[in-house]
Amino acid sequence: MRxxxxxxxxxxxxxxxxxxxxxxxxxxxxxxxxxxxxxxxxSMGVDMxxxxxxxxxxxVSLIQLLPISYQSRIAATPGVTGxxxxxxxxxxxxxxxxxxxVVAVGPEYFSLYPEAxxxxxxxxxxxxxxxGAIVGKxxxxxxGWKIGDKVPLQATIWQPxxxxxxxxxxxxxxxxxxxxxxxxxxxxxxxxxxxxxGAFGQVGWxxxxxxxxxxxxxxxxxxxxxxxxxxxxxxxSTEKAFLQGxxxxxxxxxxxxxAILAAVLFTLFLLVLANTxxxxxxxxxxxxxxxxxxxxxNLLILVLVLAESMFLALSGGGLALALMWVVVGRGSxxxxxLPVFIMRGSHVVIGxxxxxxxxxxxxxxxxxxxMRLRITDALRRT
Amino acid sequence: MFRWLSQTLxxxxxxxxxxxxxxxxxxxxxxxxxxxxIVFVAVLSIGEGFRAAMANAGSPNRALVMRGGADxxxxxxxxxxxxxxxxxxxxxxxxxxxxxASAELYVxxxxxxxxxxxxxxxxxxxxxxxxxxxxxxxxxxxxxxFQFGTNEAIVGRAANGQFAGIxxxxxxxxxxxxxxxxxxxxxxxxxxxxxxxxxxxxxxGVYQRGNSYQSVIAALDSPASFDTFKDWLTANPQLNVQVxxxxxxxxxxxxxxxxxxxxxxxxxxxxxxxxAVFGAILTMYTAVxxxxxxxxxxxxxxxxxxxxxxxxxxxxxxxxxxxxILGGATAYLAFNGYQTSTMNFQTFSQVAFAFAVTRSLxxxxxxxxxxxxLVGGLMPAIRASRLPIATALREL
Numbered sequence: 001m002r003x004x005x006x007x008x009x010x011x012x013x014x015x016x017x018x019x020x021x022x023x024x025x026x027x028x029x030x031x032x033x034x035x036x037x038x039x040x041x042x043s044m045g046v047d048m049x050x051x052x053x054x055x056x057x058x059x060v061s062l063i064q065l066l067p068i069s070y071q072s073r074i075a076a077t078p079g080v081t082g083x084x085x086x087x088x089x090x091x092x093x094x095x096x097x098x099x100x101x102v103v104a105v106g107p108e109y110f111s112l113y114p115e116a117x118x119x120x121x122x123x124x125x126x127x128x129x130x131x132g133a134i135v136g137k138x139x140x141x142x143x144g145w146k147i148g149d150k151v152p153l154q155a156t157i158w159q160p161x162x163x164x165x166x167x168x169x170x171x172x173x174x175x176x177x178x179x180x181x182x183x184x185x186x187x188x189x190x191x192x193x194x195x196x197x198g199a200f201g202q203v204g205w206x207x208x209x210x211x212x213x214x215x216x217x218x219x220x221x222x223x224x225x226x227x228x229x230x231x232x233x234x235x236x237s238t239e240k241a242f243l244q245g246x247x248x249x250x251x252x253x254x255x256x257x258x259a260i261l262a263a264v265l266f267t268l269f270l271l272v273l274a275n276t277x278x279x280x281x282x283x284x285x286x287x288x289x290x291x292x293x294x295x296x297x298n299l300l301i302l303v304l305v306l307a308e309s310m311f312l313a314l315s316g317g318g319l320a321l322a323l324m325w326v327v328v329g330r331g332s333x334x335x336x337x338l339p340v341f342i343m344r345g346s347h348v349v350i351g352x353x354x355x356x357x358x359x360x361x362x363x364x365x366x367x368x369x370x371m372r373l374r375i376t377d378a379l380r381r382t
Numbered sequence: 383m384f385r386w387l388s389q390t391l392x393x394x395x396x397x398x399x400x401x402x403x404x405x406x407x408x409x410x411x412x413x414x415x416x417x418x419x420i421v422f423v424a425v426l427s428i429g430e431g432f433r434a435a436m437a438n439a440g441s442p443n444r445a446l447v448m449r450g451g452a453d454x455x456x457x458x459x460x461x462x463x464x465x466x467x468x469x470x471x472x473x474x475x476x477x478x479x480x481x482x483a484s485a486e487l488y489v490x491x492x493x494x495x496x497x498x499x500x501x502x503x504x505x506x507x508x509x510x511x512x513x514x515x516x517x518x519x520x521x522x523x524x525x526x527x528f529q530f531g532t533n534e535a536i537v538g539r540a541a542n543g544q545f546a547g548i549x550x551x552x553x554x555x556x557x558x559x560x561x562x563x564x565x566x567x568x569x570x571x572x573x574x575x576x577x578x579x580x581x582x583x584x585x586x587g588v589y590q591r592g593n594s595y596q597s598v599i600a601a602l603d604s605p606a607s608f609d610t611f612k613d614w615l616t617a618n619p620q621l622n623v624q625v626x627x628x629x630x631x632x633x634x635x636x637x638x639x640x641x642x643x644x645x646x647x648x649x650x651x652x653x654x655x656x657x658a659v660f661g662a663i664l665t666m667y668t669a670v671x672x673x674x675x676x677x678x679x680x681x682x683x684x685x686x687x688x689x690x691x692x693x694x695x696x697x698x699x700x701x702x703x704x705x706x707i708l709g710g711a712t713a714y715l716a717f718n719g720y721q722t723s724t725m726n727f728q729t730f731s732q733v734a735f736a737f738a739v740t741r742s743l744x745x746x747x748x749x750x751x752x753x754x755x756l757v758g759g760l761m762p763a764i765r766a767s768r769l770p771i772a773t774a775l776r777e778l
Contacts (some may be wrong), residue, residue, distance in 0.1 A: 016667055020660045027657035031650060038646060060557040061490035061503060062730070063456070064589065090457055157457040164451050231590075233557045235492075248500040249725040249732065260421050260650060267417030268657035272664065275410045279668065 662758025702755020
């Protein structure tokens with residue numbers, strides 16, 4: 001502790017160098033945070049997937065429809081405790097295509113998703129209103145929808161019997177945890193089926209709740225075998241596997257992020273900091289020799305240099321992480337592609353660990369040089 | 383004036399020539415800037431490759447007809463009778479009195495990616511016999527064209543490379559769908575090469591579409607006859623359709639994805655650029671401070687302050703140019719032509735494409751490097767030119 005003033009004085013000796021080194025480390029960690037947020041957004045809620053939920057889709061592809069008659073057969077399957085249908089509606093609002101997902105669901109849907117919190121009276125209102133919709137808080141805020149509003153959506157896939165526009169009443173607004181998607185727009189499947197021009201009695205896919213996540217493979221196989229050799233064969237997977245499949249379709253985002261991150265941390269952090277520390281030690285050669293003459297041990301010299309390096313790493317990096325934590329927490333960057341922008345606590349912990357590790361590595365070589373300095377050689381130089 | 387110029391040149395040459403003496407700190411600036419350029423060029427080459435794959439699919443000579451309100455072929459649909467009316471429109475090219483227009487279906491089929499073995503939504507297009515004459519850029523490179531009325535199909539070069547189970551001669555089954563691959567086609571590296579093509583009737587049967595289609599691709603008499611074609615169709619009370627130029631349609635299909643990639647690319651590049659400028663400033667300050675006595679001596683000999691300022695900037699720009707060239711070349715060698723596939727968010731279907739490190743991207747990267755060098759060198763340069771000669775000469 002009593003060497004802190006010494007470290008501080010050393011840092012203040014070349015203010016310009018200290019400031020720009022800190023700034024470079026700061027930027028590196030801002031980029032780290034940004035990339036982590038992007039990566040989390042691209043993971044599309046895989047971490048949030050319910051372990052007790054399965055997705056039952058058409059075997060050929062997800063755009064193929066399934067008969068509504070499957071619902072009662074699924075519900076009667078041993079191990080199944082709940083089921084709801086879901087149908088992709090598409091639709092556009094005010095010419096802004098794909099700003100949020102619109103899906104038609106069965107009335108049981110929200111009992112399968114306790115993560116979506118809907119006030120009880122609003123839920124009752126929705127269940128009683130054929131034309132009702134439940135919208136996410138984020139979308140409601142973005143478009144200024146309030147309970148009781150009538151929202152028109154232009155048809156894309158499903159044409160209404162008359163004209164091109166579907167009308168819905170906002171009966172409820174759902175909220176959820178920070179990393180839950182709050183942009184969706186839900187409405188009654190029955191309303192869709194009664195008013196569209198064709199494909200009657202067909203749904204997109206089924207969400208199935210099961211009694212025990214450890215039986216998911218058996219239950220999935222049991223469900224698929226029921227519909228084998230029918231005109232619409234099925235493929236059932238866990239919700240997590242389904243979402244992961246979606247993420248995989250986008251491509252290897254994780255590899256891209258890691259590659260960028262490696263470039264950022266190497267060039268802006270490690271290289272800059274290591275160079276700064278090497279210069280610092282070179283400049284202070286004679287001083288270090290004096291310190292050693294005064295009785296500073298080799299180990300102490302090593303620790304002093306390392307401490308200086310780690311101080312720069314942690315203060316520059318820590319500041320960046322703190323700033324990004326506040327900014328990301330405040331902002332609402334929601335859109336339909338990547339609905340959840342969040343920075344997790346684990347991102348901060350990993351960021352700080354990276355700072356420690358890189359600060360150590362950057363300081364290691366200069367610190368060893370300083371430690372190995374022989375007093376006589378060093379004093380003779382310059 | 384001449385004296386000033388010659389002074390500037392002499393000192394600039396001196397500072398650039400002495401860079402090797404400050405190797406480690408110069409390397410920080412060069413590698414830092416190279417790193418930014420690599421990331422910048424590589425990320426944007428993804429967007430550029432995706433955009434090019436989409437753009438190459440469109441021809442100004444063709445129009446795409448979909449149902450009104452549909453935002454892609456995927457969400458469109460109309461009856462066979464409507465498709466027949468569309469084919470009567472004026473402005474359409476006619477070969478031997480037959481309209482050069484193909485009514486098509488566009489669906490997805492679940493196949494595994496070769497690279498990861500994970501499922502992917504591969505587009506399956508049902509076409510009519512005239513399809514190859516409508517799209518003259520499409521040609522078979524292996525095998526033969528499929529026979530209409532059978533379950534044969536041809537597959538695009540890119541799809542063949544990215545997805546498993548669709549090799550030439552192979553047959554795949556998915557639910558009620560059975561398809562035999564008899565040929566491989568190319569199409570200027572466009573998004574069409576991500577697709578599998580078969581008889582439209584095959585899809586109508588297996589995907590239970592009755593006698594319906596999702597789009598009509600029409601070859602026009604000339605790009606100018608688009609308006610005639612469009613006006614006739616949109617005014618026809620029997621139809622509810624939208625008509626778009628194919629080029630426009632594909633440009634719009636690539637918007638979301640390229641917007642996203644460019645957004646991420648520019649954000650990362652700007653932030654990294656700021657960091658690299660800090661690195662360059664550090665390097666140049668170090669360069670100035672190690673040469674303090676040298677600069678002061680030159681000033682004492684009568685070299686003027688402006689020449690000193692420019693010499694520092696020249697050094698900074700030289701380092702930046704080196705970084706920019708290094709970064710651009712690395713990005714080109716490492717990423718150009720790298721084949722991959724992603725999902726087009728507008729249709730949920732896979733698009734196979736190659737990273738495209740274009741010349742314009744490399745020039746952008748180099749320009750960006752020079753900007754970083756200029757900004758990074760400015761402050762140290764001003765400082766060097768203002769060094770008080772007397773005290774500087776006394777410094778170690």
